[in-house]
Amino acid sequence: MENQNLILGNTISKLLDEKKYPTLRDILITMNPSDLAGIFLELKEDRIPLLFRLLPKELAAETFVEMDPDAQELLIRGFSDSELKEVIDELYIDDAVDLVEEMPANVVRRVLSQADPETRKSINELLKYPENSAGSMMTTEYVTLRPEMTVGESILRIRRTGFDKETIYTCYVTENGRLAGLLTVKDLLLAKDDDELVRDIMEENVISVTTSTDQEEVARMFAKYNFIAFPVVDNEERLVGIVTFDDAIDVMEEEATEDMELMGGMSPSEKSYRRSTVMDLFKQRIPWLLLLMISATFTGMIITSFETALAAQVALTAFIPMLMDTGGNSGSQSSVTVIRAISLGELQFRDLPWVIWKEIRTAVLCGVVLAAVCFLKIMIVDRMLLSNEGISMTVDLVVCLTLVVTVLMAKTIGAILPIGAKQLGFDPAVMSSPFLTTIVDALSLLVYFSIARALLGI
Amino acid sequence: MENQNLILGNTISKLLDEKKYPTLRDILITMNPSDLAGIFLELKEDRIPLLFRLLPKELAAETFVEMDPDAQELLIRGFSDSELKEVIDELYIDDAVDLVEEMPANVVRRVLSQADPETRKSINELLKYPENSAGSMMTTEYVTLRPEMTVGESILRIRRTGFDKETIYTCYVTENGRLAGLLTVKDLLLAKDDDELVRDIMEENVISVTTSTDQEEVARMFAKYNFIAFPVVDNEERLVGIVTFDDAIDVMEEEATEDMELMGGMSPSEKSYRRSTVMDLFKQRIPWLLLLMISATFTGMIITSFETALAAQVALTAFIPMLMDTGGNSGSQSSVTVIRAISLGELQFRDLPWVIWKEIRTAVLCGVVLAAVCFLKIMIVDRMLLSNEGISMTVDLVVCLTLVVTVLMAKTIGAILPIGAKQLGFDPAVMSSPFLTTIVDALSLLVYFSIARALLGI
Numbered sequence: 001m002e003n004q005n006l007i008l009g010n011t012i013s014k015l016l017d018e019k020k021y022p023t024l025r026d027i028l029i030t031m032n033p034s035d036l037a038g039i040f041l042e043l044k045e046d047r048i049p050l051l052f053r054l055l056p057k058e059l060a061a062e063t064f065v066e067m068d069p070d071a072q073e074l075l076i077r078g079f080s081d082s083e084l085k086e087v088i089d090e091l092y093i094d095d096a097v098d099l100v101e102e103m104p105a106n107v108v109r110r111v112l113s114q115a116d117p118e119t120r121k122s123i124n125e126l127l128k129y130p131e132n133s134a135g136s137m138m139t140t141e142y143v144t145l146r147p148e149m150t151v152g153e154s155i156l157r158i159r160r161t162g163f164d165k166e167t168i169y170t171c172y173v174t175e176n177g178r179l180a181g182l183l184t185v186k187d188l189l190l191a192k193d194d195d196e197l198v199r200d201i202m203e204e205n206v207i208s209v210t211t212s213t214d215q216e217e218v219a220r221m222f223a224k225y226n227f228i229a230f231p232v233v234d235n236e237e238r239l240v241g242i243v244t245f246d247d248a249i250d251v252m253e254e255e256a257t258e259d260m261e262l263m264g265g266m267s268p269s270e271k272s273y274r275r276s277t278v279m280d281l282f283k284q285r286i287p288w289l290l291l292l293m294i295s296a297t298f299t300g301m302i303i304t305s306f307e308t309a310l311a312a313q314v315a316l317t318a319f320i321p322m323l324m325d326t327g328g329n330s331g332s333q334s335s336v337t338v339i340r341a342i343s344l345g346e347l348q349f350r351d352l353p354w355v356i357w358k359e360i361r362t363a364v365l366c367g368v369v370l371a372a373v374c375f376l377k378i379m380i381v382d383r384m385l386l387s388n389e390g391i392s393m394t395v396d397l398v399v400c401l402t403l404v405v406t407v408l409m410a411k412t413i414g415a416i417l418p419i420g421a422k423q424l425g426f427d428p429a430v431m432s433s434p435f436l437t438t439i440v441d442a443l444s445l446l447v448y449f450s451i452a453r454a455l456l457g458i
Numbered sequence: 459m460e461n462q463n464l465i466l467g468n469t470i471s472k473l474l475d476e477k478k479y480p481t482l483r484d485i486l487i488t489m490n491p492s493d494l495a496g497i498f499l500e501l502k503e504d505r506i507p508l509l510f511r512l513l514p515k516e517l518a519a520e521t522f523v524e525m526d527p528d529a530q531e532l533l534i535r536g537f538s539d540s541e542l543k544e545v546i547d548e549l550y551i552d553d554a555v556d557l558v559e560e561m562p563a564n565v566v567r568r569v570l571s572q573a574d575p576e577t578r579k580s581i582n583e584l585l586k587y588p589e590n591s592a593g594s595m596m597t598t599e600y601v602t603l604r605p606e607m608t609v610g611e612s613i614l615r616i617r618r619t620g621f622d623k624e625t626i627y628t629c630y631v632t633e634n635g636r637l638a639g640l641l642t643v644k645d646l647l648l649a650k651d652d653d654e655l656v657r658d659i660m661e662e663n664v665i666s667v668t669t670s671t672d673q674e675e676v677a678r679m680f681a682k683y684n685f686i687a688f689p690v691v692d693n694e695e696r697l698v699g700i701v702t703f704d705d706a707i708d709v710m711e712e713e714a715t716e717d718m719e720l721m722g723g724m725s726p727s728e729k730s731y732r733r734s735t736v737m738d739l740f741k742q743r744i745p746w747l748l749l750l751m752i753s754a755t756f757t758g759m760i761i762t763s764f765e766t767a768l769a770a771q772v773a774l775t776a777f778i779p780m781l782m783d784t785g786g787n788s789g790s791q792s793s794v795t796v797i798r799a800i801s802l803g804e805l806q807f808r809d810l811p812w813v814i815w816k817e818i819r820t821a822v823l824c825g826v827v828l829a830a831v832c833f834l835k836i837m838i839v840d841r842m843l844l845s846n847e848g849i850s851m852t853v854d855l856v857v858c859l860t861l862v863v864t865v866l867m868a869k870t871i872g873a874i875l876p877i878g879a880k881q882l883g884f885d886p887a888v889m890s891s892p893f894l895t896t897i898v899d900a901l902s903l904l905v906y907f908s909i910a911r912a913l914l915g916i
Contacts, residue, residue, distance in 0.1 A: 030662075030663045032663070032665060032683060034682045155647070162647060163648055168643075168647070169627050185626075185643055186620065189613070189616055189617050189620060189626070190617060190621055204488075205488045205489070207490060222707060223707050223711060224492045225490060225492050226707075228686065228703075245703055245707070246684035248707075249703075252714075253681055253802065256710075257798050257802075260717070260718060260721065260794050260797075261798075263718065264721070264790045264791050264795070264890075265787045265791055266791050266794070266795070272804055273796070273799040273804055273805065274799070274804050278816060278820050281795075281820040282823045282824060285788075285820065285824055286823075286824050286828070288791075289784060289787060289788060289824055289865075290827075290828065290831060292784060293784055293828055293835075293861075296779055296784075297835070297839060297840070299776075299779040300776040300777060300780060300840065301776075301844065303775055303776040303778075303779070304776045304844075304846055307848075310772065310775060311772055314765050314768065315762075317761055317765070317775055317778075318758040318762045320761075320778060320779065321758070321761070321899055321903070322754030322758060324779055325751075325754055325786075325892070325895055325899065326747060326754075328783075329723045329750050329891065329895070330743075332723060332891070333722050333723055333743045333747075335722070336718050336719065336721065336722030336724070337722070337731055337739075339718075340715050340718050340731075341730070341731040344711065344715075344730070346730055346732050347731070347732075358736060361736040362739040362743070365736065365737075366740060366744050369744055370744070373751070373752075377751075377755070381755060382755070386762075407747075434783070434787055437783055437786075438783075441779055445779070
């Protein structure tokens with residue numbers, strides 16, 4: 001796909017050089033807006049406005065929406081006022097809002113000044129909703145019907161007003177502004193009789209979201225119900241907009257990326273890897289690295305306080321990395337599983353005891369198997385093959401007992417932390433690493449040295 | 459949401475006890491199939507068939523599709539042959555295929571024996587496509603038009619045949635079985651004239667997938683193009699099915715979960731956390747824990763071979779956990795970022811040099827800042843506040859130099875591994891942990907002891 005863009009990008013650059021504009025236009029109009037946006041990514045900056053002007057008006061606006069913000073800004077800065085107006089008039093309101101949210105202030109002022117007064121009003125209203133809410137995702141361009149209309153009248157209305165609606169396939173029935181029901185185009189087309197009333201065939205039990213519903217919740221509803229769109233209502237149950245499945249798909253991608261970034265010990269970023277500068281990546285990563293480094297002071301202190309014991313049994317040091325890694329990995333297994341289950345809406349706070357019990361049983365199974373294998377491995381590999389004579393049977397036992405306890409602790413804590421975080425209003429994914437790592441490291445070292453002290457008498 | 463199900467579930471259980479079937483029916487028919495499936499989850503097993511039989515035929519089938527496989531199996535086992543036939547007749551082909559894939563062999567035999575011959579043939583054909591391919595996701599129920607039809611005729615055809623199609627909103631134009639174009643219901647409804655020919659208004663540049671396209675690629679195309687459906691063609695460009703956005707949303711969730719599980723050091727599983735038994739979780743987790751434990755033999759060997767040096771400078775041991783954790787975290791930051799960028803189709807193998815260069819610069823920034831803070835922290839906290847006299851200025855320097863080198867190595871390797879894995883045909887997410895952990899641990903210890911040997915002369 002990307003390679004095709006590169007090849008096509010080269011062809012287009014050559015045609016631009018040779019000023020073969022009619023040929024270019026013929027190629028461009030066969031293409032999809034998303035693919036065109038990909039081509040623009042491959043072009044040199046000074047070519048972008050030139051090629052953009054070759055696109056027919058509607059295709060130009062659709063392509064504009066799919067472009068990355070840098071290219072959008074470049075184009076807007078180069079547009080004449082009338083060109084800018086043309087593009088903005090073609091945008092759906094939710095796309096215009098996204099654009100305004102991404103652009104610097106001086107560009108925003110130009111955009112708003114070129115929008116017609118009604119569009120400007122709609123944009124400004126949508127900008128008031130909190131980021132990541134259904135209100136900020138929704139569009140105000142949808143088809144409304146009245147309960148007393150017939151099927152025939154409804155189809156006529158769609159044919160007359162549907163042109164600039166984001167979706168015509170789900171129509172909303174309103175009575176005095178309040179949402180009374182919905183009707184799909186499928187219902188209308190498959191209705192037995194053109195004289196049937198909307199009131200009689202509409203679905204009255206409408207599942208809606210409110211303007212303040214979190215976008216993650218909205219995305220989850222799309223995954224659950226398989227609808228093309230959801231109506232958005234305000235606190236008085238008045239219909240104020242709709243959210244469509246394509247925006248929900250974007251949100252799902254964003255939220256999954258955010259969870260993964262947090263799991264990987266980074267601050268989430270809305271910029272793609274391609275668009276992130278080195279400084280962006282640095283800012284996203286350094287706080288967590290610093291936090292982890294500082295909190296490792298505890299593990300350092302624990303080791304220091306057992307320094308004499310370690311000096312007496314140097315063989316113990318060799319197993320510190322293995323114990324810490326196994327603890328860390330066991331913990332992240334549970335935390336990642338639980339975080340994902342929370343994200344998918346599978347787990348609630350009330351499930352905590354059930355989760356803990358499940359994790360404890362899994363941990364005991366994992367711990368015992370690991371310890372058994374580890375015991376044999378140490379005996380056979382470390383003691384016999386590598387002939388490390390510092391490792392007595394008792395040292396082996398200390399390591400394996402620690403393993404069982406560490407896995408048990410790590411899995412339990414790994415499951416509790418995200419659920420607790422969620423309950424306290426934090427993002428559960430924050431609790432994956434490095435918090436979990438620090439806690440599990442410190443605890444596993446404490447257990448290790450305590451068991452060593454008890455069994456080896458050091 | 460879940461709590462509502464619990465409350466409603468209780469109400470419904472009570473009404474069932476009191477045999478108030480008409481009241482129950484009145485409640486049930488107001489509900490959405492997905493919500494009904496949620497209610498069934500909360501019911502005791504023996505209530506499930508009872509409540510299911512109260513649902514009207516179509517709603518029953520729609521609810522059946524949304525239920526979890528355990529409840530589906532329970533119902534099928536309790537169905538009479540005619541009840542089973544009724545449900546299967548109402549299912550879309552792709553849902554029937556999913557059902558057959560999930561059920562044990564004896565249940566599958568019953569399902570297939572009750573399906574009508576044509577349905578059975580379609581199911582068997584779809585079952586032949588490899589799992590996770592577009593062929594296995596698609597449905598064969600779509601609307602086809604012919605190029606010589608008029609807009610009016612097309613609308614008539616949709617009204618006549620659209621009833622049991624999964625989507626009617628995108629219609630496919632075929633000529634001798636080959637896909638010639640597409641037309642949306644919006645195009646048809648907004649067409650200027652009912653006598654216009656499909657040939658003249660259809661979109662000829664159709665973006666399609668083939669039966670063997672990977673489901674992850676299909677999902678990515680939905681995210682990119684915002685279409686409701688994509689046509690699926692075979693090797694001879696013949697239209698054989700369509701995939702719809704709702705299935706793509708499910709695939710996106712599945713694929714994100716799979717990546718997270720691999721990142722968390724687990725084998726991916728298709729079962730939800732709720733449905734996984736302790737044994738399922740154990741099997742998913744133990745291989746990676748064992749692998750990590752065994753591979754930690756290397757870190758153990760490295761430490762053992764520097765045992766005498768460590769005995770001479772016991773203070774060095776205290777920093778092993780911090781260095782290993784920072785290395786691990788730095789590496790997973792890069793690998794998670796790169797894995798996600800690959801999943802979203804942002805990165806290709808040809809980007810490798812660009813990625814490495816970006817990661818090196820980020821690593822140098824992170825490493826230098828970390829080292830500077832660490833140097834001061836060790837001086838102030840460990841040496842002065844905790845008065846650990848074993849820590850000389852040189853020891854501090856050894857630790858901080860190791861930190862810079864470790865972060866650099868970890869970030870570079872963390873970025874290279876997933877891209878390399880992808881190029882070799884593996885899932886990039888496999889390369890997050892514990893492979894990365896093992897490599898970075900071993901390397902960071904080697905660097906630590908080498909620098910210590912050089913600066914401290916041990």
